[in-house]
Amino acid sequence: MTGTTRVRLAYGENGLAVDLPAERTTVVEPVYVPGAADQRDVLRSALREPVAGPPLREIARPGQKVAISMCDGTRAQPRHLMIPAVLEELDGIVDLDDVVILVATGTHRGNTDAELRAMLGDAVVDAVSVVNHDARDPSSLVHLGTHGDGVPVWLDRHWVEADLRITTGFVEPHFFAGFSGGPKLVAPGLAGLDTVLTLHDARRIGHPQATWAVCEGNPVHDDIRAVVGAVGRVDFALDVVLNREQQIVEAFGGELFAMHAAAREAAKRLAMRPVDGRFDVVVTTNAGFPLDQNLYQAVKGMSAGATVVRDGGTIVCAAECRDGFPDHGSYRDVLVSAPSPRALLDAIEARPQTVPDQWQVQVQAKVQSLARVVMHTSYLSDEALAAAHLEQTGDIAGTVAEALAAAGPDARVCVLPEGPQTIPYPA
DSSP states (O other), X not given: OOOEEEEEEOOTTTOEEEEEEGGGEEEOOOOOOOOOSSHHHHHHHHHHSOSBXXXXXXXXXXXXXXXXXXXXXXXXXXXXXXXXXXXXXXXXXXXXGGEEEEEEOTTSOOOOHHHHHHHHOHHHHHHSEEXXXXXXXXXXXXXEEEETTTEEEEEEHHXXXXXXXXXXXXXXXXXXXXXXXXXXXXXXXXXXXXXXXXXXXXXXXXXXXXXXXXXXXXXXXXXXXXXXXXXSOOSEEEEEEEOTTOOEEEEEEESHHHHHHHHHHHHXXXXXXXXXXXXXXXXXXXXXXXXXXXXXXHHHHHHHHHTTEEEEEXXXXXXXXXXXXXXXXXXXXHHTTSSSHHHHHHHHHHSGGGSTTHHHHHHHHHHHHHSEEEEEOSSSOHHHHHHTTOEEOSOHHHHHHHHHHHXXXXXXXXXXXXXXXXXXXXX
């Protein structure tokens, strides 16, 4: 009888331990780099010694209206460090009454006051105006024409009317935009619904280059850059790369596109991991809280697993989903609207502009057409998942054992404990 190996999965805030057969298990994790000894100093250096362009303090002018974009609550950005670092650089030059912090929600829900205080700290929330972007509120948007490959551009009015525009984010591989961070903090982060729907339409997402760690030639990222370069002007950008403890490993500042290119290279070195072929079973996560707070976001973990699962294999995705599907938006309604994942794909391909939230549904349906997908959650019922064409397991180890037994004596399992923080690829 073979022994077992214990793997700790990133799940919720406390993690989850799973015992798997040692001889048949391959664990794939990002290259681990300890967080910088002085997190604030790393940020300060990025603001004062940028990759390209002048330091932030040399750009700011008295009397300017300043807009600072940051990630919403579904992202692990260290906002409590990054936003104060930016404000410190602006201290003595601009008045805090002229600063607005924009939560780049894209089409996600806005964050509550309690969530904002947890993300930023009371001192920042009490001193500076913090506004949730609303992609569905026409009065909060400005139309800026058509750019890129036919993208109708609507951007947040606060951003458009600001004299000094600053983005803050973090960079990791993204399942159809190539990488997060950089220009995504403007579009789709601060874009109107029509803009987001176009950037994430079925044609763009279905393109073979719309995938993990690919930006050049990726129609999604190409049009994001085109929109932001044409009308979304960013005066200074600040991005970080994080480790599994969500600590800052490196920080990059300066001119948007040069900064983002440097940050992408750093993220790629940590996240992209070669593996020996494809696997019969892949156990993945959505990297724990806050990334795994709903099923909508957990599609990223499924997609990471799909990169190395064999056709007809099994993906087990552990995501807490404390925010459900979530309940806001149309994601759940779309998932349950068709009798199968294949039918969902057919509907999207036939009428892409009539399917809300189609980008996440499209990727999920593709994964489910490739492999059996079994979820482990703490907040979604078996019945709710079944209606969305997904299975549920309360015993990950047992499900893996059953899948390996069905696949045969040579079957193997790959584990991605940090989900989309690691992007495996067959060597």
